[in-house]
Amino acid sequence: MELVIDRLSKHYKNKIAVDRVSLTLKEGVYGLLGANGSGKTTLMRMICGVLKPTSGEVKFNGIDVSEEKFRDLLGYLPQDFGYYPEFTAYDFLLYLSSLKGLTRQRAKDRTSELLKLVGLSDVAKKKIKSFSGGMKQRLGIAQALLNNPKILVLDEPTAGLDPNERVRFRNLISRLGKDRIVLLSTHIVSDVEYIASTILLMKNGQIIHKGPLEEIIRPIEGKVFECLVDCNTAEYLIANYPIINVREEKDKTFLRLVAEKAPCKEAKAVTAVLEDLYLYYFNKEANKSEQLYGIN
Amino acid sequence: MKYKLKKELKTVFDAPAPARKEEFINLLEYPKANRLDFFISQIGYIRKRVWILSLLLFIGTLIGLYFSGASYSFVWVVSSVLPFVSLVTISEIARSITYNMDELEMSCKYNLLEVSLIRIGILGVVNLAVFIGILLLLSGKTDLGFIRLGIYLSTPYLLNCYGSLFVINRSKSRDTVYICGSVTALVSILNSLISIRIYDIYLERNRMFWAIAFIMFAVLSLKEIVKFIKRMEDLKWNSSLTA
Numbered sequence: 001m002e003l004v005i006d007r008l009s010k011h012y013k014n015k016i017a018v019d020r021v022s023l024t025l026k027e028g029v030y031g032l033l034g035a036n037g038s039g040k041t042t043l044m045r046m047i048c049g050v051l052k053p054t055s056g057e058v059k060f061n062g063i064d065v066s067e068e069k070f071r072d073l074l075g076y077l078p079q080d081f082g083y084y085p086e087f088t089a090y091d092f093l094l095y096l097s098s099l100k101g102l103t104r105q106r107a108k109d110r111t112s113e114l115l116k117l118v119g120l121s122d123v124a125k126k127k128i129k130s131f132s133g134g135m136k137q138r139l140g141i142a143q144a145l146l147n148n149p150k151i152l153v154l155d156e157p158t159a160g161l162d163p164n165e166r167v168r169f170r171n172l173i174s175r176l177g178k179d180r181i182v183l184l185s186t187h188i189v190s191d192v193e194y195i196a197s198t199i200l201l202m203k204n205g206q207i208i209h210k211g212p213l214e215e216i217i218r219p220i221e222g223k224v225f226e227c228l229v230d231c232n233t234a235e236y237l238i239a240n241y242p243i244i245n246v247r248e249e250k251d252k253t254f255l256r257l258v259a260e261k262a263p264c265k266e267a268k269a270v271t272a273v274l275e276d277l278y279l280y281y282f283n284k285e286a287n288k289s290e291q292l293y294g295i296n
Numbered sequence: 297m298k299y300k301l302k303k304e305l306k307t308v309f310d311a312p313a314p315a316r317k318e319e320f321i322n323l324l325e326y327p328k329a330n331r332l333d334f335f336i337s338q339i340g341y342i343r344k345r346v347w348i349l350s351l352l353l354f355i356g357t358l359i360g361l362y363f364s365g366a367s368y369s370f371v372w373v374v375s376s377v378l379p380f381v382s383l384v385t386i387s388e389i390a391r392s393i394t395y396n397m398d399e400l401e402m403s404c405k406y407n408l409l410e411v412s413l414i415r416i417g418i419l420g421v422v423n424l425a426v427f428i429g430i431l432l433l434l435s436g437k438t439d440l441g442f443i444r445l446g447i448y449l450s451t452p453y454l455l456n457c458y459g460s461l462f463v464i465n466r467s468k469s470r471d472t473v474y475i476c477g478s479v480t481a482l483v484s485i486l487n488s489l490i491s492i493r494i495y496d497i498y499l500e501r502n503r504m505f506w507a508i509a510f511i512m513f514a515v516l517s518l519k520e521i522v523k524f525i526k527r528m529e530d531l532k533w534n535s536s537l538t539a
Contacts, residue, residue, distance in 0.1 A: 082396025099404035
């Protein structure tokens with residue numbers, strides 16, 4: 001089982017959304033991390049065949065992304081999806097089952113199974129328009145699993161889920177990743193940290209890092225520091241180092257930052273986590289946003 | 297005896313929990329629906345309003361013919377109502393985009409393009425059946441002839457097809473269907489006004505005007521349908537997601 005992405009690019013008039021991405025994915029859970037606009041959604045859409053690439057190709061066991069056979073093996077949860085207003089959860093899954101080529105009986109069985117799996121059995125006959133964001137998201141996850149896909153692509157699957165639902169979802173994805181390729185993108189770093197066997201870090205349309213958690217955080221290992229400092233030192237550190245976390249405490253400021261060596265005498269080296277790496281790489285974007293929203 | 301033994305064994309020993317049940321189930325190949333099953337299933341997903349409006353129009357024509365006979369004014373009434381049939385049809389074809397289901401449908405085995413083609417096919421046949429039914433009812437009662445009457449009735453319909461598809465193919469808004477509704481109302485009112493104000497519009501000396509209008513709107517509608525089908529093959533870039 002092998003999903004090969006070969007020099008995949010998507011160009012728009014004045015923007016390169018995805019820039020020559022090449023990957024080979026095998027069974028397992030792949031977490032795609034990146035800031036807004038890094039090209040995650042565009043990459044996922046091209047992998048699912050809903051967006052034509054400018055160049056490059058996507059193949060699963062030799063089957064091209066444009067073929068019906070490929071779509072038959074695919075489960076996809078888009079970042080943003082709608083539903084026909086007259087549909088109940090049950091109707092929605094039955095409708096998509098028909099598009100996924102399931103027989104009527106199999107569609108009914110699978111729909112009931114999946115509604116139970118995502119905890120929507122009690123509201124199966126209720127209109128989707130009465131659902132909360134989390135319920136809609138769970139329904140979206142259920143539809144992606146209808147055809148028991150070999151490739152599962154989930155764009156922001158945990159958006160709108162409460163902490164309990166997220167834990168349930170993580171467990172489900174971990175199980176699914178045993179015998180299929182699962183590619184998920186999220187802004188919630190901890191989701192990727194817990195379930196992804198391989199992490200893909202995307203920036204400006206390119207995969208800048210790829211590997212398991214231990215490998216991917218190696219560049220900042222021993223470089224993450226925490227310190228409790230006075231106001232002036234805090235200002236100096238904020239201006240000169242990539243800051244991961246700032247917390248005001250009585251008359252002092254707590255900082256978590258990345259530096260080659262201890263930036264002040266109060267600084268203590270701490271174990272690096274994925275969030276440190278993420279914030280370190282996307283620090284520029286974060287600073288830009290802060291300036292945009294007037295946060296100092 | 298064997299049955300009793302089995303029953304006894306069941307009471308004595310607990311059955312072990314199934315091991316790797318899910319993996320085993322995953323290995324099974326379930327029978328898949330074929331294209332014909334898919335086609336039939338799609339008929340059920342066409343909204344009732346399409347069937348109801350088509351039926352109402354047909355029954356309305358029958359009632360109208362019974363009470364008022366097939367006059368020129370009856371022809372313009374029917375030709376002014378027909379654009380609403382095309383509106384319902386077009387809104388049905390475009391509803392994947394209207395309700396943001398397009399991306400999901402594009403990723404399915406039978407994708408959005410196939411769904412759209414099937415919808416166009418089914419609804420096209422329904423519209424044609426209604427149209428021919430009305431034409432047959434009217435043509436025997438007027439001296440206009442089958443082809444002339446067909447052109448008078450279908451030209452406003454085609455104009456509306458073109459106008460609505462033009463809007464759908466160019467609009468990025470999800471509320472396109474409301475704009476199409478306005479186009480339909482405009483076409484219907486325009487048709488009524490022309491028919492009332494220009495009393496000789498249906499006379500034979502204007503046949504060239506009708507023939508040109510019919511051909512022009514038919515060609516333009518066809519071009520817009522081709523454009524619409526091409527649009528179903530690839531998702532439009534949503535700048536809000538990737539900018």
